[in-house]
Amino acid sequence: MSLDESIYREFLGEVERAAEEIRRLIDEDRSFVIFCHNDADGLSSGAIASIMFLKEGARFLTRSVGGIDDILEDLKDFSGDFIPVFTDIGSGYLDEIVKVVGDSPVIILDHHEPVGESSKNIIQVNPHLCGINGADEISGAGVTYLVAKALNEENVSYSPIAVVGALGDLQDRIDGRSLHGLNELIVNDSIDAGLMKVEEDLLFYGRSYKPIHIALASTTNPFIPGISGDESRAYSFLMDVGIKVKEGDRWKVLAELDEDEKKKLYNGLMKHLASLGLPPSLARGIIGKVYELVKEEPWTYLRDAREFASLLNACGKTGNDWVGIAVAMGNRAELLEKAQELLEDYRIKLARAIEYAMRDESKQELKHTVVIDGGDVIDHKLISSVASMISSTGIMGEDKVLIAMASAEGSIKVSARASKKLIKMGLDLGKILKEAARIVGGRGGGHDIAAGAEIPKIKKTLFVLEVDRITGEMLGNSK
Numbered sequence: 001m002s003l004d005e006s007i008y009r010e011f012l013g014e015v016e017r018a019a020e021e022i023r024r025l026i027d028e029d030r031s032f033v034i035f036c037h038n039d040a041d042g043l044s045s046g047a048i049a050s051i052m053f054l055k056e057g058a059r060f061l062t063r064s065v066g067g068i069d070d071i072l073e074d075l076k077d078f079s080g081d082f083i084p085v086f087t088d089i090g091s092g093y094l095d096e097i098v099k100v101v102g103d104s105p106v107i108i109l110d111h112h113e114p115v116g117e118s119s120k121n122i123i124q125v126n127p128h129l130c131g132i133n134g135a136d137e138i139s140g141a142g143v144t145y146l147v148a149k150a151l152n153e154e155n156v157s158y159s160p161i162a163v164v165g166a167l168g169d170l171q172d173r174i175d176g177r178s179l180h181g182l183n184e185l186i187v188n189d190s191i192d193a194g195l196m197k198v199e200e201d202l203l204f205y206g207r208s209y210k211p212i213h214i215a216l217a218s219t220t221n222p223f224i225p226g227i228s229g230d231e232s233r234a235y236s237f238l239m240d241v242g243i244k245v246k247e248g249d250r251w252k253v254l255a256e257l258d259e260d261e262k263k264k265l266y267n268g269l270m271k272h273l274a275s276l277g278l279p280p281s282l283a284r285g286i287i288g289k290v291y292e293l294v295k296e297e298p299w300t301y302l303r304d305a306r307e308f309a310s311l312l313n314a315c316g317k318t319g320n321d322w323v324g325i326a327v328a329m330g331n332r333a334e335l336l337e338k339a340q341e342l343l344e345d346y347r348i349k350l351a352r353a354i355e356y357a358m359r360d361e362s363k364q365e366l367k368h369t370v371v372i373d374g375g376d377v378i379d380h381k382l383i384s385s386v387a388s389m390i391s392s393t394g395i396m397g398e399d400k401v402l403i404a405m406a407s408a409e410g411s412i413k414v415s416a417r418a419s420k421k422l423i424k425m426g427l428d429l430g431k432i433l434k435e436a437a438r439i440v441g442g443r444g445g446g447h448d449i450a451a452g453a454e455i456p457k458i459k460k461t462l463f464v465l466e467v468d469r470i471t472g473e474m475l476g477n478s479k
Helices: 005-027 040-055 068-075 091-101 140-151 153-168 182-192 212-218 231-240 259-275 280-286 305-317 321-329 333-357 380-393 420-424 429-439 457-475
Strands: 031-037 059-065 082-087 106-109 122-125 196-202 287-293 363-365 369-373 401-408 411-417 443-446 450-456
Touching (some): 005 122, 005 182, 031 040, 040 140, 040 153, 040 305, 040 321, 068 091, 091 122, 091 443, 122 140, 140 153, 140 182, 153 287, 153 305, 212 231, 259 280, 280 380, 287 305, 305 321, 305 333, 305 380, 369 380, 369 457, 401 457, 411 429, 429 443, 429 450, 429 457
Parallel strands (some): 082 106
Antiparallel strands (some): 443 450
16 A cells, blocks of 8 residues: 655654643643543544553543534533543534633544634644544544654554554545545554455455355345345345355355355355346445454454444444453453443344334425434434435435434433535535534534434424425535
8 A cells, every 4th residue: 555644744743742631641640631532533542542541551541432522511620630631522512622621631533523712721632623534534542543653663563553543433434445645644654563354245244254144134234135144035035146155064154265255155145236226236235345354353343444443433432432442452351251242232233223213104295405303213323324324325315414313311412424425516514413413402413424412302393394405505505
């Protein structure tokens, strides 16, 4: 791989300056409290930041949170002796952070578009400030990793976790299921350190150790209607396309298939999707770069970086954030077993949630949006994953925004996704959800292609109408 690092010189300079400031604060014997988001990228970021301070002998605490409100509430519990460190969160709420922390030092390592006014006491590293798109060129974990590496070159050993964070944030969707931009620089670090191998292949979960039909059924990124989540259907599909799933009494794994068998499998998937009225091009999402963590055991969910990301996401979405952070920091044994059990349970719940979300009674179609209302049936902690899985199927088309909602205690959790086609037309979901949520007394934001919000229950209908209206205005299609 070749990468022209000169185009990122300004950003990498900001990384170096931030590392120098952090070094100064550590040398002053300051204490830190790390706040990270509770998804795969956030937990990866929190783990890298934790290792960064741990290696320097600094005192720190790490907390995983669901949103900025949790952070603002937690900050009240800490005296000025603790310096807040925000990873994969923070840039979108600068005004509110400044109000709480005043003139105290703050560190923000984020990739979301900055909103509000920063101040001199805030050390902020964000790709958007240097004209780099944080939605797909680098994740929160990537930003945190580059700062950690600038602080101590030994932290290159955590480059694979930054790759895990990027894949967990679906930053491989833009460029043919491969990472690009600053993410590529991090991938190169990992390869050069002998920690990662990259190759092109079919992207099934458990490709090197699960029986083929189980690997196919376990694949949810992209979600394959009629196959994902159903081992018996996956088995029947493989038999129909002429793939031998057994060699004698032994189950075969995907890695053992030859090129002809892989072509049969791919072509069969195209026909399957076409039979459901879905674009055969969706099958292209099954092929891409496999990021293999070569130091991890082949039989674990940590060997494949996408599976590692799924494991962290499951930990965060089931309230076991600390398990995910610990595993990402390098803990194994019983903790890894627990994390793998959480992932298996999470996948079952997610498959059920997606099945419900695909029903006609849960869907509503407006001029510019398709709304999926999970109500009390879909756990609000799963709604972002549901939105990602359904958007990956292409079943909603490319011309409308997908809005997925679920009830939480006293509020509605919202997760939205847009197609690459809409982004090229100038759509920015983060701005849309921020404005629509503000109108109804809620809070929203995110990236151009993926965003979220939390709104009052009684304002659900108004919020949806506002999203539809603002989307139309942004696309220049409102009448």
